[in-house]
Amino acid sequence: MPETGADIIRLDGAEKHFGAANIDITRLDGAEKHFGAVRALAGVDFHVGAGECVGLVGHNGAGKSTLMHMVAGTLVPDSGRIAVRGGIEDNYSVPRAQQLGIRCVFQELSLCPNLSVAENTRINHPALRGFGWRRKAADLIAAKLDEIFPGHSISASDIASDLSIGRRQMVEVARAFTVTQDSLELVILDEPTSSLDAHTAGQLLAFVRRFVAAGKSCILISHVLGEVLGNADRIVVMRDGKIVASDAAKAFDRDRLVTTMGGAAAREKIAAEIATQKPETGPLRVRARPARQEDGNELVAHAGEIIGLAGLAGHGQTDLLLAIFAAAARAKTGIEVTAPVALVAGDRQSDGIFPQWSIAQNVGISSLARLRNGLLISPQREAELASFWQSKIGIRTPDMNNNIFSLSGGNQQKVLFARALGSDARIVLMDDPMRGVDIGTKLEVYDLVREEAGRGRTFLWYTTETEELDNCHNVYVFKNGRIVANLGRDELTEEKIIQSSFGDAA
Amino acid sequence: MTAVPVETGPKSSSERGALARARLLRGLLPAMSLVLVLLAIAWLNPRAISYFGFSLMLNLAIPIALATIAQMFVIAGNELDLSIGTFVGFVGCVTATWLKDAPLVGVLILLGSIGVYALLGALIHLRNLPSIVVTLGMSFVWQGLAILILPKPGGKAPDWLLSLMAFKPPFVPFPIIAALLIAAVVHFGLMRTSYGVILRGSGGNEAALSRAGWSLLKTKVVLFALTGLFGVLSGMALIGITTSADANIGNGYTLLAIAGVILGGGEFVGGRVSPIGAVIGALTLALAASPLLTFMHIPPDWQVAANGAILIIVLAARVLISRKER
Numbered sequence: 001m002p003e004t005g006a007d008i009i010r011l012d013g014a015e016k017h018f019g020a021a022n023i024d025i026t027r028l029d030g031a032e033k034h035f036g037a038v039r040a041l042a043g044v045d046f047h048v049g050a051g052e053c054v055g056l057v058g059h060n061g062a063g064k065s066t067l068m069h070m071v072a073g074t075l076v077p078d079s080g081r082i083a084v085r086g087g088i089e090d091n092y093s094v095p096r097a098q099q100l101g102i103r104c105v106f107q108e109l110s111l112c113p114n115l116s117v118a119e120n121t122r123i124n125h126p127a128l129r130g131f132g133w134r135r136k137a138a139d140l141i142a143a144k145l146d147e148i149f150p151g152h153s154i155s156a157s158d159i160a161s162d163l164s165i166g167r168r169q170m171v172e173v174a175r176a177f178t179v180t181q182d183s184l185e186l187v188i189l190d191e192p193t194s195s196l197d198a199h200t201a202g203q204l205l206a207f208v209r210r211f212v213a214a215g216k217s218c219i220l221i222s223h224v225l226g227e228v229l230g231n232a233d234r235i236v237v238m239r240d241g242k243i244v245a246s247d248a249a250k251a252f253d254r255d256r257l258v259t260t261m262g263g264a265a266a267r268e269k270i271a272a273e274i275a276t277q278k279p280e281t282g283p284l285r286v287r288a289r290p291a292r293q294e295d296g297n298e299l300v301a302h303a304g305e306i307i308g309l310a311g312l313a314g315h316g317q318t319d320l321l322l323a324i325f326a327a328a329a330r331a332k333t334g335i336e337v338t339a340p341v342a343l344v345a346g347d348r349q350s351d352g353i354f355p356q357w358s359i360a361q362n363v364g365i366s367s368l369a370r371l372r373n374g375l376l377i378s379p380q381r382e383a384e385l386a387s388f389w390q391s392k393i394g395i396r397t398p399d400m401n402n403n404i405f406s407l408s409g410g411n412q413q414k415v416l417f418a419r420a421l422g423s424d425a426r427i428v429l430m431d432d433p434m435r436g437v438d439i440g441t442k443l444e445v446y447d448l449v450r451e452e453a454g455r456g457r458t459f460l461w462y463t464t465e466t467e468e469l470d471n472c473h474n475v476y477v478f479k480n481g482r483i484v485a486n487l488g489r490d491e492l493t494e495e496k497i498i499q500s501s502f503g504d505a506a
Numbered sequence: 507m508t509a510v511p512v513e514t515g516p517k518s519s520s521e522r523g524a525l526a527r528a529r530l531l532r533g534l535l536p537a538m539s540l541v542l543v544l545l546a547i548a549w550l551n552p553r554a555i556s557y558f559g560f561s562l563m564l565n566l567a568i569p570i571a572l573a574t575i576a577q578m579f580v581i582a583g584n585e586l587d588l589s590i591g592t593f594v595g596f597v598g599c600v601t602a603t604w605l606k607d608a609p610l611v612g613v614l615i616l617l618g619s620i621g622v623y624a625l626l627g628a629l630i631h632l633r634n635l636p637s638i639v640v641t642l643g644m645s646f647v648w649q650g651l652a653i654l655i656l657p658k659p660g661g662k663a664p665d666w667l668l669s670l671m672a673f674k675p676p677f678v679p680f681p682i683i684a685a686l687l688i689a690a691v692v693h694f695g696l697m698r699t700s701y702g703v704i705l706r707g708s709g710g711n712e713a714a715l716s717r718a719g720w721s722l723l724k725t726k727v728v729l730f731a732l733t734g735l736f737g738v739l740s741g742m743a744l745i746g747i748t749t750s751a752d753a754n755i756g757n758g759y760t761l762l763a764i765a766g767v768i769l770g771g772g773e774f775v776g777g778r779v780s781p782i783g784a785v786i787g788a789l790t791l792a793l794a795a796s797p798l799l800t801f802m803h804i805p806p807d808w809q810v811a812a813n814g815a816i817l818i819i820v821l822a823a824r825v826l827i828s829r830k831e832r
Binding site for chain 2 (some may be wrong): 060072074093094098104106110111112114115119120122123124128129130133134159164190206
């Protein structure tokens with residue numbers, strides 16, 4: 001601890017630090033946290049200065065979220081202490097953190113789906129009350145949305161569950177920056193761009209820079225390393241519940257970050273591998289034409305192919321995947337599917353996970369026919385399937401019979417992959433499944449996808465991250481519910497995709 | 507890229523307009539089912555559509571509406587109260603005995619019973635118990651207490667209560683005014699006030715609420731206390747109408763209240779409830795319960811089944827609308 005030499009005086013029963021010229025907004029010393037047998041944090045020292053944007057990176061399960069929960073007051077460290085603006089907080093809690101101007105946008109969407117945008121704003125502001133609070137709340141959130149995301153087309157009276165996942169995230173981010181009675185000093189953004197398309201993500205990051213330039217602080221957690229490198233002043237890297245590096249952002253580049261995180265990155269390797277293993281055209285698996293398609297463009301996928309669906313978020317990619325999924329069960333005009341289909345959902349909390357079930361049960365649900373023993377499910381076969389996928393895909397848990405929520409977000413997503421790949425489906429539809437997943441997990445899953453494709457499985461992969469398209473043999477770009485471009489492996493560039501997704505807009 | 511519209515995908519304003527329309531349609535469904543039942547009554551017996559007819563048909567609508575509102579509060583917090591029926595019966599017995607003979611004791615007992623409800627809420631939250639189990643157990647407690655107070659039917663309602671419930675305003679029958687009043691007051695309290703948002707939010711996303719620093723214990727206690735309060739009002743209104751009590755008088759109200767909430771557009775989980783809808787649902791059930799079916803010469807044995815059929819039809823219509831919404 002570098003500042004123990006500073007003068008400590010007692011004031012109103014609380015210890016106060018003075019001495020250091022720039023007092024940190026928040027500082028944790030030796031924070032430790034255990035969840036049962038799992039050690040989430042092992043004595044972490046962490047601080048954020050005023051006017052600083054700290055980038056926090058690390059694999060899923062590295063302890064980033066746990067650390068942020070402590071800064072935000074939602075979790076209490078088992079040992080260690082926390083100080084805010086030099087004053088040591090003994091009874092740190094969410095209300096106290098809010099009083100001190102610390103806010104957090106959590107990775108899991110934390111809007112109340114049954115309430116309107118304005119009402120959700122009210123939840124974070126005890127001061128919004130009394131006569132006319134609805135008007136005030138609506139004005140507050142609308143002004144902030146206008147400021148961060150100009151041209152957002154969200155109304156304060158929209159019910160949260162009616163909004164797309166991207167818009168919900170926009171609301172949540174904007175809500176964290178609204179100010180009523182308490183000051184605003186530090187905002188923690190945990191994967192703020194995971195559901196945003198490139199344009200809105202850019203708007204948000206530009207706003208974060210303005211916010212920091214105004215002397216406020218920000219912690220930015222992102223798996224998109226470019227975002228962190230481009231926007232953070234200082235980068236903190238976590239691994240296995242510890243901080244392994246903390247340095248000015250300028251001192252890092254992509255490779256150093258990845259090496260420090262311990263991820264085996266080799267984007268070029270992927271590209272090369274895909275290029276060499278271009279499959280011979282296998283039997284036709286899917287032929288689909290989006291409902292709004294007017295010209296002759298259609299999506300064609302053969303066995304062993306990885307097909308990318310690109311374009312801005314919410315332009316019909318998910319709709320087409322769901323239509324293909326439905327067509328596998330019941331014939332549908334314009335869509336031809338010749339093999340069983342599995343879907344890996346994007347919104348895992350609402351569409352993917354059975355919250356009450358164990359990890360093993362969540363893996364096995366798509367393979368019930370094979371797990372059956374007579375009329376009943378054989379627990380033994382279920383456990384076999386689960387442990388096979390645990391080792392194959394690397395699900396980090398002491399026991400597959402634990403509840404699915406004992407896993408970190410990235411590991412939950414792995415369970416959904418295991419479910420799809422463990423089933424007998426020959427076609428796997430992926431609805432932007434890697435959202436909010438760390439790069440190490442991603443690379444593991446990419447390898448798996450390519451391996452399975454080599455065995456003749458077909459993947460239809462909608463993604464908002466252009467890098468992921470490197471894994472694809474063929475990419476269809478969507479705009480307004482239509483296919484506007486079909487790019488082969490060799491003509492695939494980021495510019496081309498952006499050009500097609502924004503093309504003929506004027 | 508500045509001139510590019512932001513994320514104007516198909517899931518933009520036009521689609522959300524459609525979502526809002528479907529929501530409106532679903533919101534109007536309770537009212538439409540009420541109108542349908544009224545039309546059926548008018549067709550079967552036009553004379554029933556009169557001041558006197560409504561006063562008679564909606565005789566028991568006020569206690570049912572109050573019990574439905576009581577149930578709605580717990581449902582708003584993702585819980586269920588299986589004891590509301592016997593609780594109404596218990597309150598009825600207290601009203602017909604203590605409240606008349608020793609008003610102070612009666613008032614204390616009734617306030618105490620609201621306190622018991624609040625404690626149940628705290629217990630359910632703190633021990634993470636399923637509310638169905640706790641309230642099912644409590645239903646036997648209330649029933650037993652009611653039998654202890656009034657072993658055989660009898661007692662008499664306090665005079666002020668009798669005269670209140672016999673109130674005959676000009677032009678509009680009292681039950682209708684009372685229903686409008688109940689709906690307006692609860693709608694304002696739950697849907698418009700700033701704390702009402704927190705109460706509904708606790709049903710929508712508990713984690714989000716506690717992260718924002720709200721006490722889930724408090725929301726649960728408030729919701730259960732409100733259920734107790736409206737249960738007390740329901741029991742008193744019931745005795746004001748029937749003039750005397752019986753330990754089993756409220757037993758049918760449990761399921762009636764749940765049905766009313768659901769009929770009125772509420773959902774069992776997710777904090778999606780509507781006070782206005784719940785009152786309309788209660789009125790629909792009260793109307794459909796006896797007059798309509800008696801007019802149709804349906805024997806009483808089948809009336810419960812007919813009530814169930816109405817419920818199924820309305821819920822099926824709701825599912826159809828919701829499916830369109832997707």
